[in-house]
Amino acid sequence: xxxxxxxxxxxxALDAVGPYEILARLPGAETVFAAERTGPLRxxxxxxxxxxDRTLAExxxxxIVVVPGGPGQTPQMENETLLDWLRAVDATSVWTTSxxxxxxxxxxxxxxRGRRATSHWLALDQLTRFGAEPTGERxxxxxxxxxxxxxxxxxxxxxxxxxxxxxxDHARTVQLATEYDPQPPYDAGAPHKAPAHxxxxxxxxxxxxPTPSS
Amino acid sequence: xxxxxxxxxxxxALDAVGPYEILARLPGAETVFAAERTGPLRxxxxxxxxxxDRTLAExxxxxIVVVPGGPGQTPQMENETLLDWLRAVDATSVWTTSxxxxxxxxxxxxxxRGRRATSHWLALDQLTRFGAEPTGERxxxxxxxxxxxxxxxxxxxxxxxxxxxxxxDHARTVQLATEYDPQPPYDAGAPHKAPAHxxxxxxxxxxxxPTPSS
Numbered sequence: 001x002x003x004x005x006x007x008x009x010x011x012x013a014l015d016a017v018g019p020y021e022i023l024a025r026l027p028g029a030e031t032v033f034a035a036e037r038t039g040p041l042r043x044x045x046x047x048x049x050x051x052x053d054r055t056l057a058e059x060x061x062x063x064i065v066v067v068p069g070g071p072g073q074t075p076q077m078e079n080e081t082l083l084d085w086l087r088a089v090d091a092t093s094v095w096t097t098s099x100x101x102x103x104x105x106x107x108x109x110x111x112x113r114g115r116r117a118t119s120h121w122l123a124l125d126q127l128t129r130f131g132a133e134p135t136g137e138r139x140x141x142x143x144x145x146x147x148x149x150x151x152x153x154x155x156x157x158x159x160x161x162x163x164x165x166x167x168x169d170h171a172r173t174v175q176l177a178t179e180y181d182p183q184p185p186y187d188a189g190a191p192h193k194a195p196a197h198x199x200x201x202x203x204x205x206x207x208x209x210p211t212p213s214s
Numbered sequence: 215x216x217x218x219x220x221x222x223x224x225x226x227a228l229d230a231v232g233p234y235e236i237l238a239r240l241p242g243a244e245t246v247f248a249a250e251r252t253g254p255l256r257x258x259x260x261x262x263x264x265x266x267d268r269t270l271a272e273x274x275x276x277x278i279v280v281v282p283g284g285p286g287q288t289p290q291m292e293n294e295t296l297l298d299w300l301r302a303v304d305a306t307s308v309w310t311t312s313x314x315x316x317x318x319x320x321x322x323x324x325x326x327r328g329r330r331a332t333s334h335w336l337a338l339d340q341l342t343r344f345g346a347e348p349t350g351e352r353x354x355x356x357x358x359x360x361x362x363x364x365x366x367x368x369x370x371x372x373x374x375x376x377x378x379x380x381x382x383d384h385a386r387t388v389q390l391a392t393e394y395d396p397q398p399p400y401d402a403g404a405p406h407k408a409p410a411h412x413x414x415x416x417x418x419x420x421x422x423x424p425t426p427s428s
Contacts, residue, residue, distance in 0.1 A: 013235055014232065014392065020227060020261075021227055030261070040254070040265050045245065047238055048245070049267070050263070051263040051264070121393060139399075149393050151392040151394070152235075152392050152393055152396065153393055155396070156397050159399050163399060163400070169412060172402035173408075173412050173415070175402045176404070176405065177364070178365040179367055179403055180398055181363075181398075181404040181407065182366065182403070183353075184369075184373060184394055185374045185377060186382065188387075189389045189392075189395030191390065193395065194389070194390040
């Protein structure tokens with residue numbers, strides 16, 4: 001089984017590394033990081049680069065596709081090389097997945113039409129532009145499409161998927177090995193839980209905030 | 215404020231990327247990935263490389279030091295270049311931190327003597343070899359030393375630290391931006407929660423399991 005994790009400039013690191021850390025522990029699986037060109041790709045902060053070991057063209061038939069999001073997702077919405085690759089690999093993939101605004105790339109490729117899906121909470125409405133049905137859940141499975149909410153939710157998505165593929169006990173073993181027993185020191189990880197003024201402040205500087213009509 | 219995240223061969227990716235994703239969002243902070251040599255460092259699976267942009271020597275006075283763990287931690291226990299660097303930067307750091315078996319590197323450098331600390335659950339006992347006092351907590355703060363349990367716990371550690379440095383509201387904003395509202399599909403993330411046979415199986419193949427005396 002081959003797992004392809006897509007990289008592009010200004011992706012969000014944890015979107016990709018969360019699922020990687022879980023899925024790479026699938027017995028017998030090969031995980032490959034792929035991008036338009038091989039070599040280092042900078043994350044959204046500019047302070048970290050991950051290496052793409054393969055070009056997209058070199059990974060024509062992955063069993064699992066993972067598409068991360070991040071600020072760099074916006075220009076990728078018009079990258080026909082990437083969108084064509086997503087459509088092509090989706091034709092034979094067993095699972096097509098995304099984290100955060102990666103779901104907008106799947107949607108822009110036409111893969112989520114009529115399907116339930118999720119995305120970063122700030123981007124959720126955007127899914128309707130492409131005929132997808134946004135839901136507020138953290139991990140959404142519709143057929144072979146598994147989409148996750150923002151950034152850190154890729155860990156939950158990958159554990160869910162690992163359980164489906166390798167069984168509950170294997171997924172529990174990976175949860176135990178990665179000591180994924182989360183104890184956040186605050187309870188502000190979703191817009192309905194965080195103080196309203198913090199939610200409003202993030203909305204105000206989001207790239208998805210529509211310009212208010214006057 | 216400068217945040218230095220240490221890399222070495224066969225580190226565990228999420229140990230480093232979890233804290234990075236949170237701490238890099240500290241206003242005005244510069245995050246640098248540093249290793250003995252610059253260039254790509256392969257993670258424990260061999261399927262991913264992160265780039266070290268600086269040598270350790272080029273980062274002589276970070277304010278925050280983050281040391282990840284992973285299978286590659288064992289040979290680093292005798293890497294005097296790394297241990298000397300840890301001792302040197304600790305002399306001026308504001309916070310010295312670790313994730314997973316990274317705490318064994320801090321301990322081997324002599325920095326945790328007489329201090330409460332934690333590590334991956336499989337390695338916890340090893341801390342006593344260096345005069346540290348292991349605790350079962352997920353994030354342990356003793357003075358300026360903040361150690362986290364296995365792999366994924368670096369996210370909780372970093373949010374805790376971010377709150378101390380930048381205030382609760384900033385930490386909550388980062389939690390919301392990264393949608394860190396964990397909903398693991400299983401409850402097996404700690405040895406007291408996971409089925410006993412899964413705990414035993416991981417212990418049996420751990421590099422920290424002592425050879426039983428006959």
